Amino acid sequence: MEILIKNGYVYDPINKIDGEKMDIAVKDGKIVESVGSNAKVIDASNMLVMPGGVDIHSHIAGSKVNSGRILRPEDHYKDVEPRTTVTRSGVGYTVPSSYTIGYRYAKLGYTTVIEAASPPLKTRHTHEELNDIPLIDKTCYLVLDNNWIVLDYLSQGEIDKCAAFIAWILKALKGYAIKIVNPGGVELWGWGRNVESLDDQVPPFNITPREIVRGLCKINKILNLPHTIHLHTNNLGKPGNYRTTIETMDAVKDLADGKPNIHVTHVQFCGYGGDTWITLRSGAPEIAKYVNNHPHVTIDLGQVVFGEATTMTGDGPFQFILQSLTGNKWKNADVEAEGSAGIVPYKFKRKNFVNAIQWTIGLELALLIKDPWRVFLTTDHPNAGPFTEYPRVIAWLMSTKAREKTMERINKRAKKRSVLPSVDREYTFYEIAIITRAATAKALNLTNKGHLGVGADADIAIYNINPMEVNPSKEYKKVRKALRRAAYTIKGGEIIVKDGEIVKSFVGETFWVKPTMPEELEKEILREVAEKFKEYYTVSLENYIIGEHELARSRSITVNTSL
Amino acid sequence: MKTISNVVCPFCGSLCDDIEVDVENGQVTKVRRGCAISIAKFTKYGEERIYKPRIDGKEASLEEAIDKAVEILANAKYPILYGWSCTSTEAINVGIEIAELIGGVMDNTASVCHGPTIIGEQDAGISTCTLGQVKHRADLIIYWGCNPAHAHPRHMARYSAASKGKFVKGRNERKVIVVDVRKTRTAKAADIFIQVEPNSDYELLTALRWAVKNGELEQPKIAGIPAEKIEEIADMLISCRFGALFFGLGLTMSAGKARNIEAAVSLVRELNNYTKFVMMPMRGHFNVTGANEVMAWITGYPFAVDFSRGYPFYNPGDTTVVDILTRGDCDAALIVASDPVSGFPTEAVRNLAKIPVITIDPHETPTTMISKVVIPTALVGIEAEGSAYRMDAVPLRLKKLVDPPPNILSDEEVLKMILKKLKERVG
Structure with a gap:
């Protein structure tokens, strides 16, 4: 199928195209130079054209997400999607059903989404759900930092063997990157405990969080993985934790070689100053200062949008604290030899001092970090709010007026304590395109995504707003409205959304990395792993491995390692 | 003779995955490491089997049986689809789509246990x-x-x-x-x-x-x-x-x-x-956990999902199959891998016997006896592969060890055929 998108205002930061009026040609799922005269023409005059959105961190599939769905029927009752001739039925709101996730991302103009934390033992579940998320391309990060086999190797200083094991597990379980969640702390949560600093010992492994992070960062480099280590810090959700965040970033500074080598995720949740909930303040200015001066770091926001949320992380001890603080219902789910997960429903309230501070932190990070290529838009869906609220975040970033409007209604003490009222930076459409697609695609090294150059995947979002006429600073409501429902979303060269409605549905690809490894090394590692497996797991090694045929549309990406 | 190791046992929610079986001439001949129930499951699966589809108690071809099933389901105003805990996650997944398509109620055996x-x-x-x-x-x-x-x-x-x-x-x-x-x-x-x-x-x-x-x-x-x-x-x-x-x-x-x-x-x-x-x-049936999981990711709810409104609706006590049957509200039933006639309250069974029932099951059961349409299928984990979730929600892959009897398909395949024909009919 051929498509010609005519006369749109194109924002394609990877190719340095900033609001240029131009045509985009699509053929066989790719962007091409030109198409024939029979091509379907989309008149995009006076419209905004961007690459399809790429979400670098969202909880969309797997045991934790599904536990959230099961835990929260009250989340679904009022938000329902009837079946249509094109789409399956489903429910929302913060933890939508799998089909609804795919449709809602597509309606926002997003075409690639990464599940942020999959415990290896339950990754088959993750893939079964990913198979049932339509339209978007997807993959998952594997949680590996509290994995006993990893901890064994790291504590014995066997970096190369650990790297080989991780290469094997990424391939065997069809994952994309190394996820780190409260390194060391989650292992201790097996005993109901936690770590408090990067240098606490984690018995019986005789290792510290710092050593785990550094080890995995080195391994990431040895394996030449497309993404950096993707890290959820220690001490998440605790006042004063911005210091831990900066310390963690600094812990791998010397391992960098000019490129980013660590991604710290949902930094809002680990950007707290003060010492108690009473003295809480934003730590965003300090973190932004560090990020501005250190090119080895990328972050995403975890921006709070007020309203209902479902907190769900692989950080069991954090979720335990949250249930104590709120008294809300709590699910905990530890995974043998690998980690944990916790879920607590939560409502972010404007008038609540802590929640209002949290809201300011995310925006401060986005506005104070100068380089948009290193700060990405997320709400850590559904932790700080559902992904469907991204247009609201974009409006806050593009308009001081939008921010002021919300600030008038937040907790006064929180407002007084924030630098936000003095920040007058406003994002441009070009910068929005960076933090929602171009920079995330780049950080994931998805070379065919996040841009509209010839050869790129034809994943395109067209929004019904004229960027040359609208003044986002004043008319932020128009922007917000247009971004909520794409005029067109094109995925793999097919029109899937028209006027904000799904017009076609199919299964997107699940991509995963296949790191190369010398055969001898793989055999040796598998021998050792097989021994450990018998001791550590209640399933056999053979049944742990996920076959490629279990993925609905599998696409492996071979990675040349230096193993 | 060949030996297959790391076999997942398709009996209880423990899903022991260290079973070793010998297969000879298309039959499981020896089982190692399994418990008494597991050994019985693996070696006596051939007993009480159904080999031919039936309509009104008379032998029929698979196609006729499927056509009849489709006719019943397409004409039903408020059908129930029940069972699911002894089949693969993939089969349940297809079942959910059928329920959605015909506006039925999808419920699994968790309804009467956990x-x-x-x-x-x-x-x-x-x-x-x-x-x-x-x-x-x-x-x-x-x-x-x-x-x-x-x-x-x-x-x-x-x-x-x-x-x-x-x-x-x-x-x-x-x-x-x-x-x-x-x-x-x-x-x-x-x-x-x-x-x-x-x-x-x-x-x-x-x-x-x-x-x-x-x-x-x-x-x-x-x-x-x-x-x-x-x-x-x-x-x-x-x-x-x-x-x-x-x-x-x-x-x-x-x-x-x-x-x-x-x-x-x-x-x-x-x-x-x-x-x-x-x-x-302590979950009982080997994939009752999987039934809850797959229903939750597709519909938002783990059991008792009513699609009659066009979207998933959940209200246990109202949308649970035993309650629907006891009220006598439903007008057709699709039973998969389960035997409600043996386990349900008398009033519910009495009402079930009054409506056209389609049963998909490898074995003869009291429920197949009252069914209008019976479609025999392969045993998941012995004659067909598929995914199942252990009681702690660890997903495992069940293996196919031997071929099913001639002309016997898996639950997943049969349900897909029904779905396809239903789609042609209801659109």
Whole structure:
């Protein structure tokens, strides 16, 4: 199928195209130079054209997400999607059903989404759900930092063997990157405990969080993985934790070689100053200062949008604290030899001092970090709010007026304590395109995504707003409205959304990395792993491995390692 | 002869995956490491089989049977689709789409076993884990209203009381408490047996929580147990390093039902202020957990999902199949891998017998006897592959060991054929 998108205002930061009026040609799922005269023409005059959105961190599939769905029927009752001739039925709101996730991302103009934390033992579940998320391309990060086999190797200083094991597990379980969640702390949560600093010992492994992070960062480099280590810090959700965040970033500074080598995720949740909930303040200015001066770091926001949320992380001890603080219902789910997960429903309230501070932190990070290529838009869906609220975040970033409007209604003490009222930076459409697609695609090294150059995947979002006429600073409501429902979303060269409605549905690809490894090394590692497996797991090694045929549309990406 | 190892046993929710079977001439001839039930399942699967589809008790071709099934489902105003716990996740997935297409009610057997566990969890949450966590760490284990020695024969040796873990090496390093209304085989192997008065679990759980929180009880006896005994148990719970509470239908189906689970959740939650504590339902059928999981990811709800409004709606007690049948509201039924006639209340069965029933099952059962259409299928985990979820929601892949009998397809394949024809008909 051929498509010609005519006369749109194109924002394609990877190719340095900033609001240029131009045509985009699509053929066989790719962007091409030109198409024939029979091509379907989309008149995009006076419209905004961007690459399809790429979400670098969202909880969309797997045991934790599904536990959230099961835990929260009250989340679904009022938000329902009837079946249509094109789409399956489903429910929302913060933890939508799998089909609804795919449709809602597509309606926002997003075409690639990464599940942020999959415990290896339950990754088959993750893939079964990913198979049932339509339209978007997807993959998952594997949680590996509290994995006993990893901890064994790291504590014995066997970096190369650990790297080989991780290469094997990424391939065997069809994952994309190394996820780190409260390194060391989650292992201790097996005993109901936690770590408090990067240098606490984690018995019986005789290792510290710092050593785990550094080890995995080195391994990431040895394996030449497309993404950096993707890290959820220690001490998440605790006042004063911005210091831990900066310390963690600094812990791998010397391992960098000019490129980013660590991604710290949902930094809002680990950007707290003060010492108690009473003295809480934003730590965003300090973190932004560090990020501005250190090119080895990328972050995403975890921006709070007020309203209902479902907190769900692989950080069991954090979720335990949250249930104590709120008294809300709590699910905990530890995974043998690998980690944990916790879920607590939560409502972010404007008038609540802590929640209002949290809201300011995310925006401060986005506005104070100068380089948009290193700060990405997320709400850590559904932790700080559902992904469907991204247009609201974009409006806050593009308009001081939008921010002021919300600030008038937040907790006064929180407002007084924030630098936000003095920040007058406003994002441009070009910068929005960076933090929602171009920079995330780049950080994931998805070379065919996040841009509209010839050869790129034809994943395109067209929004019904004229960027040359609208003044986002004043008319932020128009922007917000247009971004909520794409005029067109094109995925793999097919029109899937028209006027904000799904017009076609199919299964997107699940991509995963296949790191190369010398055969001898793989055999040796598998021998050792097989021994450990018998001791550590209640399933056999053979049944742990996920076959490629279990993925609905599998696409492996071979990675040349230096193993 | 060939030997297949690491076979996942398709019987109970323990999903033991270390079974070894010998296959000779297309038959399983020997089973190693399986429990008695597992061995019977693997070697006697050929008994009581159905080999030909039937319509009104008469042999029919597969195509005729499917056409008849499609006709019944397409014409039904409020059909129920029930069973699902003994088939693959993939088959259940297709079943959900059929239910959605025809505006039916999709329900699984959790409805009549651990449904209250799910409702209790939806009210209060749950602190749980995978079985390996118990094996490695639990130095105190409670079995409450469950009898794994009979129902999950390898559970204690592989995962719980007698398993050998990294930190806790075996049975002598664990304290085992059994709470039940009678002295079961599991109770005989326990360190402490608490014989709770029937239907008093809620009181006992609440008293335990009080004792954990406040130390002493006022009443001399609660649920038939002396206060001192309850206080002693409370002290044990607080002072363990890692406690695990396994519970069964004795808790979910005795007086209080979901409220019992809430009480247990609250006790475990309280205990987490002092030590580490988890709990886990002893799920029965091998993929009842998978049925809950796949229904939840596609519809948002784990059982009792009503599609008659065009979108998923969930209201247990109203949209649960037993209640619908008892009210006599449904006008057709698709039963997959289950035998409700043997297990449902009389009134529900009486109403089921009045409506056209389509049953998809490998075996002859009382339900196939009352069915208008019967379609025999392959046994998942023996004659067909597919995914299944263990009681702790660990997903495993069931293997195909031998070919099914001639012309017998899997549940998934049969359901896909029905779905395809239904789509052509209803659009």
